[in-house]
Amino acid sequence: QDKVQFFPVLSGRTGPVAPNATPWANGHNDYMKLVNVRGGINGVKTLVEECETAYATDRGVECYERLKGKHGGATVFQPLSTGITFALTEKIPTDKIPMITSGYGRSDSADGGIFKWNFPLIGHYWVAGDTVLQHIANKEGGWDKLKGKKIAVGYHDSPFGKELLPIMQERAAMHGFSLQLLPIPAPGVEQKSIWLQVRQQRPDFVVLQTWGVMTPTAIKEAVATGYPREKMFGTWWSGAEPDLKDVGAGAKGYSAVMMQHGAEFNSPVVKEILEKVHAKGQGTGPKEEVGSVLYMRGVVGAMLAVEGVRAAQERFGKGKVITGEQARWGYENLNLTQAKLDALGFKGVMRPVSTSCQDHMGSAWARVHTWDGSKFVWASDWLQADEQIIRPMVKASADKYAGEKKLARRAAADCQS
Amino acid sequence: MSSKKIGDVILDVSNISLSFGGVKALTNISFNVREHEIRAIIGPNGAGKSSMLNCINGVYQPQQGAITFRGQTFKHMNSRQVAEMGIARTFQNLALFKGMSVIDNIMTGRNLRIKSNLFSQAFRNPFGIGGAEKEEVKHREFVEHIIDFLEIQAYRKTPVGQLPYGLQKRVDLGRALAMEPQVLLLDEPMAGMNVEEKQDMSRFVLDVNDEFGTTVVLIEHDMGVVMDISDRVVVLDYGKKIGDGTPDEVRNNEDVISAYLGTSH
Amino acid sequence: MAFFLETLFGGLMAGMLYSLVALGFVLIFKASGVFNFAQGAMVLFAALAMARFSEWIPQWLGFESLLLANVLAFIVAAACMFVVAWAIERLVLRHLVNQEGVTLLMATLGITYFLDGLGQTIFGSEIYQINVGMPKEPVFLLQNTFEGGILISQEDIIAALVAACLVAVLALFFQKTSTGRALRAVADDHQAAQSIGIPLNRIWVIVWCVAGITALVAGIIWGSKLGVQFSLTTVALRALPVIILGGLTSVPGAIIGGLIIGVGEKLSEVYLGPLVGGGIEIWFAYMLALVFLLFRPQGLFGEKIIDRV
Amino acid sequence: MSAPNIVLNVNGIEVIYNHVILVLKGVSLNVPEGKIAAILGGNGAGKTTTLRAISNLLKGERGEVTKGSIELRGERIENLTPADLVNRGVVQVMEGRHCFAHLTIEENLLTGSYTRKDKGEIAANLDKVYNYFPRLKTRRTSQAAYTSGGEQQMCAIGRAIMANPSVVLLDEPSMGLAPQIVEEVFEIVKDLNQKEKVTFLIAEQNTNMALRYADYGYIMESGRIVMDGAADDLRNNEDVKEFYLGMGGGERKSFKDVKSYKRRKRWLA
Amino acid sequence: MFYRENGQFKTSYSADQQIFPIAQDRWAILGLIAIAAIGVPLLADEYLFRAIFIPFLILALAAVGVNILVGFCGQISLGSGAFMAVGAYMAYNTFVRIDGMPLIVALLSGGFFATLVGIFFGIPSLRVKGLYLAVATLAAQFFCDWAFSRINWFTNNSTSGSVAVSGLEVFGLPIQTPVQKYLFCLSFLVVFALLAKNLVRSAIGREWMAIRDMDVAASVIGIRPMYAKLSAFAVSSFIVGVAGGLWAFVHLGSWEPAAFSIDRSFQLLFMVIIGGMGSIMGSLFGAAFIVVLPIFLNQFMPWAGSLVGLEISTAAVSHTEFMIFGALIVWFLIVEPHGLAKLWSIGKQKLRLWPFPH
Ligand SMILES: Nc1ncnc2c1ncn2[C@@H]1O[C@H](COP(=O)(O)OP(=O)(O)OP(=O)(O)O)[C@@H](O)[C@H]1O
Numbered sequence A: 001q002d003k004v005q006f007f008p009v010l011s012g013r014t015g016p017v018a019p020n021a022t023p024w025a026n027g028h029n030d031y032m033k034l035v036n037v038r039g040g041i042n043g044v045k046t047l048v049e050e051c052e053t054a055y056a057t058d059r060g061v062e063c064y065e066r067l068k069g070k071h072g073g074a075t076v077f078q079p080l081s082t083g084i085t086f087a088l089t090e091k092i093p094t095d096k097i098p099m100i101t102s103g104y105g106r107s108d109s110a111d112g113g114i115f116k117w118n119f120p121l122i123g124h125y126w127v128a129g130d131t132v133l134q135h136i137a138n139k140e141g142g143w144d145k146l147k148g149k150k151i152a153v154g155y156h157d158s159p160f161g162k163e164l165l166p167i168m169q170e171r172a173a174m175h176g177f178s179l180q181l182l183p184i185p186a187p188g189v190e191q192k193s194i195w196l197q198v199r200q201q202r203p204d205f206v207v208l209q210t211w212g213v214m215t216p217t218a219i220k221e222a223v224a225t226g227y228p229r230e231k232m233f234g235t236w237w238s239g240a241e242p243d244l245k246d247v248g249a250g251a252k253g254y255s256a257v258m259m260q261h262g263a264e265f266n267s268p269v270v271k272e273i274l275e276k277v278h279a280k281g282q283g284t285g286p287k288e289e290v291g292s293v294l295y296m297r298g299v300v301g302a303m304l305a306v307e308g309v310r311a312a313q314e315r316f317g318k319g320k321v322i323t324g325e326q327a328r329w330g331y332e333n334l335n336l337t338q339a340k341l342d343a344l345g346f347k348g349v350m351r352p353v354s355t356s357c358q359d360h361m362g363s364a365w366a367r368v369h370t371w372d373g374s375k376f377v378w379a380s381d382w383l384q385a386d387e388q389i390i391r392p393m394v395k396a397s398a399d400k401y402a403g404e405k406k407l408a409r410r411a412a413a414d415c416q417s
Numbered sequence B: 001m002s003s004k005k006i007g008d009v010i011l012d013v014s015n016i017s018l019s020f021g022g023v024k025a026l027t028n029i030s031f032n033v034r035e036h037e038i039r040a041i042i043g044p045n046g047a048g049k050s051s052m053l054n055c056i057n058g059v060y061q062p063q064q065g066a067i068t069f070r071g072q073t074f075k076h077m078n079s080r081q082v083a084e085m086g087i088a089r090t091f092q093n094l095a096l097f098k099g100m101s102v103i104d105n106i107m108t109g110r111n112l113r114i115k116s117n118l119f120s121q122a123f124r125n126p127f128g129i130g131g132a133e134k135e136e137v138k139h140r141e142f143v144e145h146i147i148d149f150l151e152i153q154a155y156r157k158t159p160v161g162q163l164p165y166g167l168q169k170r171v172d173l174g175r176a177l178a179m180e181p182q183v184l185l186l187d188e189p190m191a192g193m194n195v196e197e198k199q200d201m202s203r204f205v206l207d208v209n210d211e212f213g214t215t216v217v218l219i220e221h222d223m224g225v226v227m228d229i230s231d232r233v234v235v236l237d238y239g240k241k242i243g244d245g246t247p248d249e250v251r252n253n254e255d256v257i258s259a260y261l262g263t264s265h
Numbered sequence C: 001m002a003f004f005l006e007t008l009f010g011g012l013m014a015g016m017l018y019s020l021v022a023l024g025f026v027l028i029f030k031a032s033g034v035f036n037f038a039q040g041a042m043v044l045f046a047a048l049a050m051a052r053f054s055e056w057i058p059q060w061l062g063f064e065s066l067l068l069a070n071v072l073a074f075i076v077a078a079a080c081m082f083v084v085a086w087a088i089e090r091l092v093l094r095h096l097v098n099q100e101g102v103t104l105l106m107a108t109l110g111i112t113y114f115l116d117g118l119g120q121t122i123f124g125s126e127i128y129q130i131n132v133g134m135p136k137e138p139v140f141l142l143q144n145t146f147e148g149g150i151l152i153s154q155e156d157i158i159a160a161l162v163a164a165c166l167v168a169v170l171a172l173f174f175q176k177t178s179t180g181r182a183l184r185a186v187a188d189d190h191q192a193a194q195s196i197g198i199p200l201n202r203i204w205v206i207v208w209c210v211a212g213i214t215a216l217v218a219g220i221i222w223g224s225k226l227g228v229q230f231s232l233t234t235v236a237l238r239a240l241p242v243i244i245l246g247g248l249t250s251v252p253g254a255i256i257g258g259l260i261i262g263v264g265e266k267l268s269e270v271y272l273g274p275l276v277g278g279g280i281e282i283w284f285a286y287m288l289a290l291v292f293l294l295f296r297p298q299g300l301f302g303e304k305i306i307d308r309v
Numbered sequence D: 001m002s003a004p005n006i007v008l009n010v011n012g013i014e015v016i017y018n019h020v021i022l023v024l025k026g027v028s029l030n031v032p033e034g035k036i037a038a039i040l041g042g043n044g045a046g047k048t049t050t051l052r053a054i055s056n057l058l059k060g061e062r063g064e065v066t067k068g069s070i071e072l073r074g075e076r077i078e079n080l081t082p083a084d085l086v087n088r089g090v091v092q093v094m095e096g097r098h099c100f101a102h103l104t105i106e107e108n109l110l111t112g113s114y115t116r117k118d119k120g121e122i123a124a125n126l127d128k129v130y131n132y133f134p135r136l137k138t139r140r141t142s143q144a145a146y147t148s149g150g151e152q153q154m155c156a157i158g159r160a161i162m163a164n165p166s167v168v169l170l171d172e173p174s175m176g177l178a179p180q181i182v183e184e185v186f187e188i189v190k191d192l193n194q195k196e197k198v199t200f201l202i203a204e205q206n207t208n209m210a211l212r213y214a215d216y217g218y219i220m221e222s223g224r225i226v227m228d229g230a231a232d233d234l235r236n237n238e239d240v241k242e243f244y245l246g247m248g249g250g251e252r253k254s255f256k257d258v259k260s261y262k263r264r265k266r267w268l269a
Numbered sequence E: 001m002f003y004r005e006n007g008q009f010k011t012s013y014s015a016d017q018q019i020f021p022i023a024q025d026r027w028a029i030l031g032l033i034a035i036a037a038i039g040v041p042l043l044a045d046e047y048l049f050r051a052i053f054i055p056f057l058i059l060a061l062a063a064v065g066v067n068i069l070v071g072f073c074g075q076i077s078l079g080s081g082a083f084m085a086v087g088a089y090m091a092y093n094t095f096v097r098i099d100g101m102p103l104i105v106a107l108l109s110g111g112f113f114a115t116l117v118g119i120f121f122g123i124p125s126l127r128v129k130g131l132y133l134a135v136a137t138l139a140a141q142f143f144c145d146w147a148f149s150r151i152n153w154f155t156n157n158s159t160s161g162s163v164a165v166s167g168l169e170v171f172g173l174p175i176q177t178p179v180q181k182y183l184f185c186l187s188f189l190v191v192f193a194l195l196a197k198n199l200v201r202s203a204i205g206r207e208w209m210a211i212r213d214m215d216v217a218a219s220v221i222g223i224r225p226m227y228a229k230l231s232a233f234a235v236s237s238f239i240v241g242v243a244g245g246l247w248a249f250v251h252l253g254s255w256e257p258a259a260f261s262i263d264r265s266f267q268l269l270f271m272v273i274i275g276g277m278g279s280i281m282g283s284l285f286g287a288a289f290i291v292v293l294p295i296f297l298n299q300f301m302p303w304a305g306s307l308v309g310l311e312i313s314t315a316a317v318s319h320t321e322f323m324i325f326g327a328l329i330v331w332f333l334i335v336e337p338h339g340l341a342k343l344w345s346i347g348k349q350k351l352r353l354w355p356f357p358h
């Protein structure tokens, strides 16, 4: 009997976000297969089992309950839904299972002092918001050029969308630009009135925090109302191939900030997956999708999940199956240097990640890419979210949460466990 | 027989007119009903008989005229007031509560008399706390009397929708009786029955009238029944009153014969 | 002023698109007394079929012409809708003759699930494209009168025209043919209709077919606007206030209702929305319909609800 | 008298509603071509159920024929749809009117001719119905739901005539009709029967009328046929007289004087 | 043979009016409650509790509420999700804004506010009927969806619009473990189902049913449509509101308006129709069907697939689950349009006749 490390997958292959959530799950699973081809995590094989949530919170909770005890216990959950993240945040401390929410979930959970089990590794919404504004400022020639400008924010009317707003408001106050908030009710197939408002107010820029069909619809409506795509910027959930493919040339000029990686068709890890997994007929999804933006996000998610386990093995025993509780330590003590990342095949895809007891994010880099009518091209250099601004926001929000829940900050001793 | 005392006018209908769009269902109808009598309304189909009951009942609001009940005059009343004053009725096209059992249907007739509120009903219990249970039992007893009286014991718990037509008519009557009305309006209670059943039904009507002194207003097409059991008859035709009097008077009224009875009677 | 006109126009166009979906509801309700919640699923199914076949057929047959692909795909998709209608009659409605409205409503919800599952199984759940050559770029009217002109989407205008034609044809069908009369009879009383020899089965296949074609047209227009994906089913929810406002049984009501709702929700969102934080259009549409209903419980053009004792 | 053709032959049918309620317990009857047969019996005897079984309208009531056979001119018809039956000339007038509430009286009548094509014939037929029921003509443009009970009954009968049937199943045609209309209805029945050779099977409570016009009668009680015979014979049967004609001892009893006790029916012994 | 009321003579109307007049039924139901309260906690595992039993109990409670409105009073409502939401958010506000607020009081106050909102949105029912009303109640659904995500007061100014509660306890006992939660919900369900049953078999219940079956006739015998309809809305939304509070507090712990979306309204309506309109028992059947079936299908299919050596992808499972679920709904309706409760009573009736039918 092989030793296996169980990675549950809460997938969203049906329902309103299926086009976007499917590549993520495919990437995640393909990378897990690749890890096994490479010999597992120090010999421990990875095992995935999916449970379909259709992006619905209650189904997500059921899936969590279903999977958490299976195959020797779940290592880590990645719910790929902010709603589910909120619900699971209440449950994981009792179950002692960590949760990775790369690029989504609760921004304040970057504060490991309060959120012991949450890991928004390598980015959360505030990083996305901050970097997209940086990019706009850079293009305009500095933050001072934004003064008096108007930025419209079209956002998914749910915790997912709203989580972006604090950073926008913070920056708006700092730099003297104004915000026009445009909540878009899910699933967002009818946005005419939103875009009429855009047309009326003529904001200088539009930032989209949308997900699923909401994104292409927004871009199409922009086309229909003649809003220039060059002035539209998405966050990293609103700028992948499924969002733009269907709009095609109409979306030319639309940009989105990327959580480090973008579409990485030429990266070593993608080549390795194609060669060692897909070529063997083991691929999860279609070949063409390998390397696309959301696929890569799945790959990166899986890599982080695996590397945490590897780190935990360093402490709890190499080649052993790690419990969720032990894995948590691994995620809290990640130290992925550039060399390590390059060795894993992420050269040019990612920058170093290093977490700590206080910092559960570990890296805040981003880049911006632009749609040229048929594919994405990089449009910016590496950007880093301004820790000076974000860290206090995270702390304040986490403290508020702790206050409501009557939680105490973790003691220094707890960080050693 | 005939020992019963007919009292004063209890219900007086004066100059009622009712029309629907262009259709004049009733024009200037007046008649009265005396306490304790059986008053029949007859007339060809579409004459406006049912509409007349609907006006008395507050289901329709006549455009003109007034209705006096026990000395109080109303331009029009709402159904609730009518029910509270003690006027009950049955319907031509069955209007039972199809999904409910016979007992429940008849129990609804008692609803006006039930005093316990929503909370005591919610917390009703066999231990007699709150009084809802006791009240329920009290009314249930009354209803059982009606059921016995109408001889439908065997169907107590059957959903009325499954009963044959004739029995449904009885339940309809039972529901009206449960209100202990002073005036009972019956809209073709014997339609769709054979002679035997009509005899039963006539007996019920007569018994109610005799024993409880209930005043009855009856619409019926069976002339045998009407002539036998009613004290006075109003005849309507095309919304107009064409005759009013004792059965014998009506039977010999030329207008009535040509409009309704035909020569064979 | 220009903006007001633009919003008004946008509302009218959006309303026309709602009407197209509403029409499917009305048809089936009018003709069989079934409140067909599956209309949304039928729109999705039809659109998926259209999108996929227009992609597959050229591959199978090896030709390039977009026009030919679309025509063939339309035919095949229409055939699919016919099969769906036939199956629904055979497997569902036939066994539910003379049942209450809620039961039938529930059955259509069952059908919704089935179609959603089936459609995605056969055709996949990604975003697909329908390209029938609708112009995407806007045009600007009255540019000399207003600065910037009034923006109008050409796509919407075409959609509105199609909707209008469809309605005209259907209205004629209901009013002028004896089949139309039979359809209305079935809606009133299944059993009585059967007793005088109206073949329920055939009638139902016919209406569901017509509703299926309407769904296909709606699916093509919405699909070419939005892309074809699961969320398309939710346009049905936008069409519901339209039908109760217009009246469940009225074909022209679906249009007028659509226009009122379209204009109402856009104006409210644009002018009232910002005051209260936005996102009010959906409930505003429902509230608007509700207010109308308080004055006319059967909707603006619906048949009077009859209850008599 | 030569034995006439049997159009309808019902053979020992059992009907169960809702899988549990057994209503007909082996009913057999037959209706000869060109005659009028009547089913008589009290409330709940199963008359309506028998007619529904013949016209195949049981399904909608969640009932089914579990035993026996029904034949129309020798052809088994249990599995035909009601529409097929109408095409073969069998039309039922349902108990309790069932007019199409939202359609006008005239539209109601016209739907009756759904199975027919010839416009001229239909128009002629419509005239015929209006002739039979002048009252309908005056109300032709009102929605059926807003007409009086009797008017609806006329409409239902007229609607059936519009299908130009050869066999009509009439369920309680006299219910709710004024006496002279009842008479007229039965005259119409006789008229159609004699002039157009339409066969009738009538379920009726109004025994008196029914036996006056019918050729043959079946008496039903609790789901069984308890007696049958030529109409004249039945009319002279003592029990029938007492229970169905209300004429105990030869004299019509006044409804006022009926006794509260009842004699046992002989056939229930 | 054994399931008979033979020999059980009722000597009083009170005895005849019991909820379960047949002795065997009474014992069966007591046994069932005993198993639910004692047996299940001993046997079931955590997954069953969290993923099946607790949601089942809460949704069954909500379905009881919806059934009062839809099944008993005949007012089809698609706004039940909204009333659940009101219950949840108002219970939350009472709970977090007032210090030391006991949990049960908070939940009941959620129910109370749901009642107010229910009555408000019930007012159109005085004019509007049937399907028109059904669609009109969606106004409540969408309005509440909007209000709870747009108006910050309801979420105690949480930036994300998502709220959470923790540290639940009743009379000093914590409601933490699955078993505790389960028993907590179970007692709510038993109590409310009993109260609801009492209502529907009393005068007010008859008023509701009368209005449902024939409103003109009802008003002629003196039932006020306004009182009957609004009281049905009130009672129904109270129960639904309490269920909403439980769903949020006990089942989810943290929630956003999407937890009470229109899908929830539909789901509740499903339960009522599939279970049996106008039957309290039916609500429980319906809830069991709707909660358990999809989960069962979802797990059964991969297992069945693996038996025949087929690996079924998650998406395919999910789509097939939709199809089977839809087909089963239709199939049940065809077999018995009046729902599982009716099927159950026919079963009992057959059992009563057994072994001598007819
Ligand atoms: N849909 C049904 N479901 C259950 N039982 C039914 C149904 N329809 C009729 N029955 C039962 O079948 C029996 C016969 O009913 P049927 O209507 O055939 O009688 P009938 O002779 O026509 O009576 P009536 O003269 O009152 O019309 C009755 O006892 C009735 O309760």
Ligand SMILES: Nc1ncnc2c1ncn2[C@@H]1O[C@H](COP(=O)(O)OP(=O)(O)OP(=O)(O)O)[C@@H](O)[C@H]1O
Binding pocket: B020, B023, B024, B025, B043, B044, B045, B046, B047, B048, B049, B050, B051, B052, B092, C308, D146, D147, D148, D149, D150, D151, D176, D178
């Ligand atoms: N709500 C209504 N709307 C329109 N017309 C109506 C309405 N109610 C009754 N009528 C018309 O008024 C006239 C009288 O009807 P009504 O029902 O009172 O007759 P009736 O005397 O009871 O006849 P029957 O003996 O056939 O029951 C009829 O022509 C009917 O069509």
Ligand SMILES: [Mg+2]
Binding pocket: B049, B050, B051, B092, D148, D149, D150
């Ligand atoms: Mg009448």
Ligand SMILES: [Mg+2]
Binding pocket: B165, D047, D048, D049, D095, D171, D172
């Ligand atoms: Mg009958």
